[in-house]
Amino acid sequence: MSDTRLPLLAEAPTTYEPLLSWVEEVAELTKPDRIQWVDGSEAEYRQLTDELVASGTLTRLNPELFPNSFAAFSDPADVARVEEQTFICSKNERDAGFTNNWMDPDAMKEKLNGLFDGAMRGRTMYVIPFVMGHLDAEDPKFGVEITDSAYVVASMRIMARIGTDVLKKIEETRAFFVPALHSVGAPLEEGQEDVPWPCNPEKWIVHFPEERSIWSYGSGYGGNALLGKKCYALRIASVMARDEGWLAEHMLILKLTSPEGKAYHISAAFPSACGKTNLALLDPTIKGWKVETLGDDITWMRFGKQGELRAVNPEAGLFGVAPGTGWGTNPNAMRAIAKGNSIFTNVALTDDGGVWWEGMTEEVPAHLTDWKGNDWTPDAGHPAAHPNSRFCTPIDQIDMLAPEYFSPEGVEINAILFGGRRKTTIPLVTEARSWANGIFMGATLSSETTAAAAGAVGVVRRDPMAMLPFIGYDAGDYLGHWVKVSGKANPARLPKIFLVNWFRRTQDGGFAWPGFGDNSRVLKWAIERIEGTADAVETPIGFVPTAESLDLDGLDMTPEQVQEAVRFDSDEWKAEVPGLEEWFDRFGGSLPKSITAELDGLKARLS
Numbered sequence: 001m002s003d004t005r006l007p008l009l010a011e012a013p014t015t016y017e018p019l020l021s022w023v024e025e026v027a028e029l030t031k032p033d034r035i036q037w038v039d040g041s042e043a044e045y046r047q048l049t050d051e052l053v054a055s056g057t058l059t060r061l062n063p064e065l066f067p068n069s070f071a072a073f074s075d076p077a078d079v080a081r082v083e084e085q086t087f088i089c090s091k092n093e094r095d096a097g098f099t100n101n102w103m104d105p106d107a108m109k110e111k112l113n114g115l116f117d118g119a120m121r122g123r124t125m126y127v128i129p130f131v132m133g134h135l136d137a138e139d140p141k142f143g144v145e146i147t148d149s150a151y152v153v154a155s156m157r158i159m160a161r162i163g164t165d166v167l168k169k170i171e172e173t174r175a176f177f178v179p180a181l182h183s184v185g186a187p188l189e190e191g192q193e194d195v196p197w198p199c200n201p202e203k204w205i206v207h208f209p210e211e212r213s214i215w216s217y218g219s220g221y222g223g224n225a226l227l228g229k230k231c232y233a234l235r236i237a238s239v240m241a242r243d244e245g246w247l248a249e250h251m252l253i254l255k256l257t258s259p260e261g262k263a264y265h266i267s268a269a270f271p272s273a274c275g276k277t278n279l280a281l282l283d284p285t286i287k288g289w290k291v292e293t294l295g296d297d298i299t300w301m302r303f304g305k306q307g308e309l310r311a312v313n314p315e316a317g318l319f320g321v322a323p324g325t326g327w328g329t330n331p332n333a334m335r336a337i338a339k340g341n342s343i344f345t346n347v348a349l350t351d352d353g354g355v356w357w358e359g360m361t362e363e364v365p366a367h368l369t370d371w372k373g374n375d376w377t378p379d380a381g382h383p384a385a386h387p388n389s390r391f392c393t394p395i396d397q398i399d400m401l402a403p404e405y406f407s408p409e410g411v412e413i414n415a416i417l418f419g420g421r422r423k424t425t426i427p428l429v430t431e432a433r434s435w436a437n438g439i440f441m442g443a444t445l446s447s448e449t450t451a452a453a454a455g456a457v458g459v460v461r462r463d464p465m466a467m468l469p470f471i472g473y474d475a476g477d478y479l480g481h482w483v484k485v486s487g488k489a490n491p492a493r494l495p496k497i498f499l500v501n502w503f504r505r506t507q508d509g510g511f512a513w514p515g516f517g518d519n520s521r522v523l524k525w526a527i528e529r530i531e532g533t534a535d536a537v538e539t540p541i542g543f544v545p546t547a548e549s550l551d552l553d554g555l556d557m558t559p560e561q562v563q564e565a566v567r568f569d570s571d572e573w574k575a576e577v578p579g580l581e582e583w584f585d586r587f588g589g590s591l592p593k594s595i596t597a598e599l600d601g602l603k604a605r606l607s
């Protein structure tokens with residue numbers, strides 16, 4: 001190492017110049033008290049969590065209930081992704097497209113340099129080498145996150161492969177890594193006492209797609225701060241995927257095995273807090289069908305040598321929505337969580353040192369400490385856990401994890417589901433008329449907003465392929481990329497595409513479909529459509545099940561109720577069309593013709 005290096009870098013466990021010079025540059029800018037190179041070891045995790053318990057950021061849970069597990073409580077203003085403050089700073093504004101916030105990269109750098117100047121004063125700067133996907137993948141995707149949050153380090157250790165092995169491989173292969181810089185934006189002055197959840201009222205989540213770098217300022221919350229996840233594996237990766245001919249998607253992957261022992265793989269794109277984790281960990285209510293999981297949030301896909309679509313999950317953990325996750329709805333998640341080694345954020349605490357959230361158990365505890373630290377009883381009038389409270393758990397704690405999760409080659413996808421949260425209009429399941437029609441379903445996907453992002457909840461918005469907040473470039477170009485890469489497919493092996501909606505409501509306001517484990521009935525129908533053995537009714541929007549074609553064995557619903565869930569409503573769809581036209585107008589001409597042609601076809605069939 002050259003002796004002109006900053007003394008803070010004396011302990012650096014690497015001689016890899018591109019990394020050293022970036023770390024040095026960041027240290028000079030942010031002025032931390034010390035640098036810790038993260039090795040990913042058990043001992044280091046113990047050190048970090050001990051420190052976080054001492055500083056009040058983490059509460060150690062009762063080890064008899066949740067071994068080696070902790071609860072964190074955020075600043076009440078730092079509980080979700082901040083889409084209004086998320087930027088794609090491409091050189092040209094046009095390349096960010098209308099779905100992203102944009103600022104000139106030089107102007108943004110100037111702004112960020114100001115904010116990061118001295119931002120880590122009084123704190124430790126952690127350097128986390130990480131890889132998204134497999135370390136032994138053909139083309140491993142490396143990153144290094146620099147952060148001043150030990151909570152982020154501990155969470156990244158669960159969510160990604162991090163530490164010494166990764167650093168070694170970066171160094172040995174002289175690999176490119178995405179520099180991902182994060183600060184909570186709360187420097188400590190001499191003698192100033194820290195708070196349990198340091199953050200800054202001002203937040204900036206910024207991506208430079210051409211240079212493939214990330215700068216995140218002001219927030220400690222998951223999607224804003226664990227930079228391997230949304231910032232890298234979706235926004236930056238979508239740009240890499242565009243340039244390299246693959247797909248980075250907001251999707252789960254599951255393996256479904258029929259009673260005859262034939263295995264299928266399904267990926268599904270639903271917007272944030274719309275059911276990916278729950279479908280991925282499905283416990284089927286139909287006999288003889290088995291579900292195993294490969295991933296619950298992010299999927300990287302590419303067309304293989306035989307023109308088949310192959311998928312991998314680049315993550316190593318679950319960062320799942322806690323509310324609604326219970327022994328009744330998602331026992332596989334509950335079993336994984338019960339093994340411990342988890343970090344819970346903004347859930348409620350039980351009096352015996354465990355955690356609780358709405359929907360975890362049918363019985364509501366008589367007394368809790370809510371996520372804001374206040375006494376809580378069932379008559380409090382507000383939820384005990386924040387609606388976007390999360391559990392962060394290693395994926396290999398899932399009993400029904402498919403062995404193929406560990407394979408860098410991934411699995412062949414046979415069906416793709418697009419789904420959202422819609423009270424009306426969208427039937428339980430609709431099979432696309434063709435691949436192009438399926439891409440149109442993805443392009444026009446819509447959903448009510450949820451607590452996963454700051455802002456109003458329950459507002460219907462278009463969310464193309466469930467990627468609205470995550471496309472790292474122009475949305476029309478992104479949809480064009482889907483059309484282009486699928487041109488490489490073997491047409492006989494193209495997955496069938498389905499549009500699903502677990503959230504349709506009945507006249508009396510209840511859910512039209514029980515959802516959760518009963519969604520296995522929809523998966524079975526989809527597979528039987530692939531095999532050509534299930535009936536369907538053709539409608540202007542695609543093929544919907546006949547009441548008899550769904551396996552309803554053991555389901556407590558009348559045929560009329562099932563019909564209510566699966567029915568196509570011509571009037572609702574006619575009312576939907578102006579919104580679709582408006583949506584397409586917003587692309588300003590960047591939508592591929594094959595997609596606009598699908599809207600014309602739909603209008604013709606509806607009239």
Ligand SMILES: Nc1nc2c(ncn2[C@@H]2O[C@H](COP(=O)(O)OP(=O)(O)OP(=O)(O)O)[C@@H](O)[C@H]2O)c(=O)[nH]1
Pocket residue numbers: 270271272273274275276277278279296297319320321322323324325329452502503511514515516519
């Ligand atoms: N009614 C109903 N609710 C569901 C169903 N599946 C999931 N949910 C609820 O939807 C909420 C979010 O579900 P998740 O599976 O965590 O959502 P996700 O898509 O993984 O979300 P992100 O992690 O934010 O990307 C939870 O409160 C679930 O209980 C379903 O089939 N029916």
Ligand SMILES: O=C([O-])CC(=O)C(=O)O
Pocket residue numbers: 080081221222223224229230271272273297319452453
């Ligand atoms: O990013 C997060 O914080 C959690 C998540 O999966 C999403 O919002 O889609």
Ligand SMILES: [Mn+2]
Pocket residue numbers: 250271272273297
């Ligand atoms: Mn997500």
